[in-house]
Amino acid sequence: MQKDEENMDDMEFDILTEIGNIGAGNATTALAKLIDGRVDMHVPKVEMLAFKDLAEILGGAEELVAGILLSLEGDIEGSMLFVLENKAAHHLVHKLMGSDGSTLEDSFTEMEQSALVEIGNIISGAYLTAISQLTNLNIIQTVPSLAIDMAGAILSVPAIEFGKLGDKALLIESQFEDDEIDVCGYFILIPTLESYTRILKSLGM
Template sequence: MSHINLNQIDNMQFDVLREIGNIGAGNATTALSQMINSKIDMKVPKVDLLEFKELSDIVGGAENIVVGILFTLEGQIDGMMMFMMDLSAARHLVNLLMGTTTDSQTTDFSDMELSALNEIGNIIAGAYLSSLSSLTNMLITSSVPYMSIDMSGAILSVPAIEFGKIGDKALLIETEFGDDIKAVNGYFILIPTLESYGAILSSLGL
């Protein structure tokens, strides 16, 4: 199984990774729409390969409080995946799912709302991984989601510590999705091992 050097990735390989990001985010948005029984529109995602130290700036800075939902990837792909959003985005999605109208500035979540947030993350990540599995024809499973509400720098330190020793880059898929009332940003961060990046590209003929 081939390894890949993320610092020397060519345009065709990056285009494939970008397309994986687009399709995965699209599937996740569809699943979210079905879950909350409301039409959700999504802008074309921005996809980039970034160093871990750059990720927190994208989500508002290292001290910005965010909701992070982390999964460990297993099967034929090893690594981690994270879905992140800021608190106002999380509040809006919880309101949509639960039919509530809590002010978006309210940062405290009840146990039931936290459970709903966890389920949203589960559905989104499941749809994303399902599309990745279908595209590559590879078996990919994920762990039970681990959710944390903390500063983005603290949340991102978990995969950075885990995978910093084998590579310093992650695939960031930044997408804006929303309903008629509000558009929110969500961030998918896909962190396969270098061997798994090679396996993904190999499965697609690259």
């Protein structure tokens, strides 16, 4: 029998929270290696939210963000989105590329976009590794695509694609801190209902 996300009990949510904690820890380590610097992590916030409420959490539907979207295949199917606030995205790109970050414009050069995809790919991979290790499930991530747009527009892609499978998403809000600024990133996992059931079953639920 499939689990209904509306009726998820406390123990099940605790498991998903643990996945969020371990994933964020993995992401912090990966990010520190990537930018070759110290990165501290605040305790991530984990929520199960309806698609319609996600944009508000990201600062509103018109907030400019960078979104890295990938599809999931294998034992867990669905979609995954890693979202960075525009300022945070520029900061990480400049750190990765070794520039001084003196020009924080809204637009990204082609090289900066490639760097951003790499950042999103590595951080998303860190979260997926946590889920895979905890569940012993095989997760294959597709090549990521990048969009720099308003939060509402970016969120509409997975909402349209997976809305028919369930109207909820697992949101993990992770705050990373380096020696200059706090970087706020949002990891949004949108598995199919069957995949939710598979995750919980693999953990003995």
